[in-house]
Amino acid sequence: MNLTFYSNFSNSLVQQEAQINTLQQQISTGLAVQSPDQNPAAYATAALGTDAVNALTGDNTTQAAIQVQLGSVNNAYQSATSLFNNVQAVLEQALNGTTSALNLNALAAQVQSASQQLLALGNTTSPNGTYLFGGSRGGVAPFQQNTSGQIVYLGDGAQSQAAISTDVTASTLANGEVFVSGLAGNGIGSVTASSSNTGTGQLIPEGVVNAAAAAAFQSGGAAITVSFASSASGVTYSATQAGTTLATGAAKAGATLQLAGVNYQLTGSAAAGDSFTISPSRPQSAFALLQNLAAVLSAAGNTPAQVAQTNQILDQGLASLGQYQQAVVTAQAQNGVTLQAIANAGTGNTNQSTQIQTNVQNATAVNLPVAIASLDQTLTALQAAMKTFGTVQSLSLFQYV
Numbered sequence: 001m002n003l004t005f006y007s008n009f010s011n012s013l014v015q016q017e018a019q020i021n022t023l024q025q026q027i028s029t030g031l032a033v034q035s036p037d038q039n040p041a042a043y044a045t046a047a048l049g050t051d052a053v054n055a056l057t058g059d060n061t062t063q064a065a066i067q068v069q070l071g072s073v074n075n076a077y078q079s080a081t082s083l084f085n086n087v088q089a090v091l092e093q094a095l096n097g098t099t100s101a102l103n104l105n106a107l108a109a110q111v112q113s114a115s116q117q118l119l120a121l122g123n124t125t126s127p128n129g130t131y132l133f134g135g136s137r138g139g140v141a142p143f144q145q146n147t148s149g150q151i152v153y154l155g156d157g158a159q160s161q162a163a164i165s166t167d168v169t170a171s172t173l174a175n176g177e178v179f180v181s182g183l184a185g186n187g188i189g190s191v192t193a194s195s196s197n198t199g200t201g202q203l204i205p206e207g208v209v210n211a212a213a214a215a216a217f218q219s220g221g222a223a224i225t226v227s228f229a230s231s232a233s234g235v236t237y238s239a240t241q242a243g244t245t246l247a248t249g250a251a252k253a254g255a256t257l258q259l260a261g262v263n264y265q266l267t268g269s270a271a272a273g274d275s276f277t278i279s280p281s282r283p284q285s286a287f288a289l290l291q292n293l294a295a296v297l298s299a300a301g302n303t304p305a306q307v308a309q310t311n312q313i314l315d316q317g318l319a320s321l322g323q324y325q326q327a328v329v330t331a332q333a334q335n336g337v338t339l340q341a342i343a344n345a346g347t348g349n350t351n352q353s354t355q356i357q358t359n360v361q362n363a364t365a366v367n368l369p370v371a372i373a374s375l376d377q378t379l380t381a382l383q384a385a386m387k388t389f390g391t392v393q394s395l396s397l398f399q400y401v
Helices: 004-029 040-094 101-122 211-219 286-298 304-364 368-394 396-400
Strands: 143-145 151-153 161-165 168-171 189-193 202-208 224-231 234-241 244-250 256-259 262-267 275-280
Touching (some): 040 101, 040 286, 040 304, 101 286, 151 286, 161 304, 168 304, 189 202, 189 304, 211 275, 224 256, 234 256, 286 304
Antiparallel strands (some): 143 151, 161 168, 189 275, 202 262, 234 244, 256 262
């Protein structure tokens, strides 16, 4: 008997069964390409696409962690802004001229409480347990009291960037310099009244008229002294700096003194022998500012001269407070820009991931209707072949083939 017929039929059967297995696997997995030999180009597209999607997923995980961290920072900034605004209201109340000594003590207690609240805000921890404003030293409370009772900053201004999308990074750290780097006074000069003043005069900064001169004064080290003396025409003032006379004139209430690029208004009545010192602004922590203001309010005197000295300090305190109000608003805005960038990157990553998955699907996915039809056809052909083989085998002549 010729065995060629059997061999051909067997080979055909094996091929059909292999095709059926492949089609069934494709239908069950939804993939037409599962190994490089099936379609090298499509398989490479799928492998690269999967790697890219995994990378984007990792970026999204990083984004979520940063958003939680910076969201907590944003909340702290909002609380600090509210705190500073409340202190501003307290100082304005103290300056309205009708507050009693008893009420001033109550206001002092409010400012002292605000100082403690600010310390708590500065030492806020994130959900992962690190300190928000410690910079790279997140494991150490950034604001601590030293042996002198002053609050010092133990964090740093380090920066850290993390990938949030392809070629895009975002800062993952905040630092507490926003609470310690504000300049005293109006940011150019800080005015101090002599404790021996007997008049009711105050020297109030009005605005910058020469930015270059103001900047030079602020960066320099020589203070300006404004002294008052008697003359035949009344009380006069003389402003000197390092032995050089800058300006002189009659010390009349409402007079404007232009010194180091800034206009200062003289209010009240300065007495002969009174003096003011205008020092270049230097950093003063928000904690020191609030502590000083609380101390001044609690020790305020009630004579006209003492009230004027207290008001001079409170006016300067308001100006200093304004530096921190602006600094926190600016820091919060910058933090908001970062959060928005992260949100945009997240949207971009999601869109990109969807597109990559679509490309991979197009390259490797099976066409189910076609695969099912092909499976049906192959099964039908296999069944027909086996039936035919059985019929032929039963023929009496088949044994002679």
